[in-house]
Amino acid sequence: MSQPLNIAFLGLGVMGGAIARHIAQAGHHLTVYNRSMGRIERWQQANPGVPIRIAESPADAATGADAVLTCVGNDDDLADVVLGPMGVFTTLRRGAVFIDHTTVSARIARQIAVEARDLEVHCVDAPVTGGQAGAEKGQLTVMCGGRADAVEAAQPIMASYTKRIVHVGKAGAGQTCKMVNQIAFAGIIASLSEALRFAQSAHLDLDKVYEAISGGAAQSWQMDNRWHTMARDEFDFGFAVDWMRKDLGLTLDEGRSIGVSLPVAAQIDQIYAQVQAIGGGRQDTSALVRVLPRKGKA
Known part of the structure; x- marks a missing residue:
């Protein structure tokens, strides 16, 4: 970083x-x-000594900012x-950078990009993958949509919390x-859940099954990080089913x-329903296994 920015x-x-x-x-x-405001207070408690300015509105937050980042709901x-x-x-000034990390529709991403163009603001739709663990470790992957100059302007900011930044195309392409x-991701979770239930119903040692198959073609991030927690019926963490x-x-x-x-x-999607x-709904996506029958379970 050449100099601190107002973000x-x-x-x-x-x-x-975590990104903030x-x-x-x-x-x-x-x-x-x-x-x-309660969420800001909890963030301050978790990050003591980190200096911040608390804005009263989005417009207030953007006043004087070199860059604005969003990560909201929908x-x-x-x-x-x-x-x-x-x-x-x-209030965002001409030449500033706007980066959206929310997972939203490509339609709203394109709409915001049009508005940003008219304001001469660098705009990037930049959803992330890597989950809560990736965010905490600063190891997220970002898929970016927008003009090349906008992504270039955003990269130095995103570098502090990412391991990979990929410009995939024009506005909305990041969301797509x-x-x-x-x-x-959904397909992997579903097949992993079926595989686990099959192994349980066959009365196999789940640790040995994992040892046998995790080094071959079946291996995935989900298997490495969720197989054992699914086997223990632990789901109160991670990326929520509702999301x-x-x-x-x-x-x-x-x-x-x-x-x-x-x-x-x-x-x-219907299984998640x-x-x-x-x-x-607030449990990790691996909770999909909860609705798959397990033969012989009391």
């Missing part, structure tokens, strides 16, 4: 809070905004904090790439808009 961060959730911490630790001047949340009457774009990720259903909903909508059938993703129905 505003909106949305101090599980992912956003890395930005502050990189030496930037950090302003934060969150609709819930399309409506993003539209409100960026395009609303007290949104970021009412995240949908590709979620299709593959996965939101992402799959966006993906299925985009598939319909471009004329692509996604039968496997649609089926897995069953997980929600038994109270697992």
Whole structure:
């Protein structure tokens, strides 16, 4: 980093809070905004001694900022904090950088990019993958959509919390790439859940099964990080089922808009609806295994 920047961060959730911490630790001047003041207070308690300015609104956060980053809930949340009457774009200066790390529709990403172009703001839709652990360790992968000059301007900021930054295409392409990720991710979780239930029903030693298959073609991040916790019925961590259903909903909508059938993703989405129905909405996506029958279980 050549010099500290004035950076505003909106949305101090599980992912956003960790990203904001890395930005502050990189030496930037950090302003934060969150609709819930309690979340800001918890962030301060978890990061004692980190200097921040607390903004009263998204517009206040963007005032004087060199860059604004968002990591909020959904399309409506993003539209409100960026395009609303007290949104970021009412005060963000010409030549500043706007980076959105929310997983949203490609449509809203493209809409924001058009508004940013008219304001002469560098705009990047930049959903991430790597989960809570990746955010905490500063090892996220970012898939970026936008103009090349915008991604170039954003890279020095994102470098403090990422291991890989990939410019995948024009505005909205980052979000579409995240949908590709979620299709593959959902399929891996579903097949891993079936494999685990099969092994349990066959009365195999699950540790030995993992040792045997994790070094070959079946190996995946999900297997390495979730096989043992799934075997112990531990799910109170990680990427929530509720958020996965939101992402799959966006993906299925985009598939319909471009004329692509996604039968496997649609089926897995419905299995996740069953997980929600038994109270697992806030549990990790690996909780999908909860609704698969286990032969011989009391």
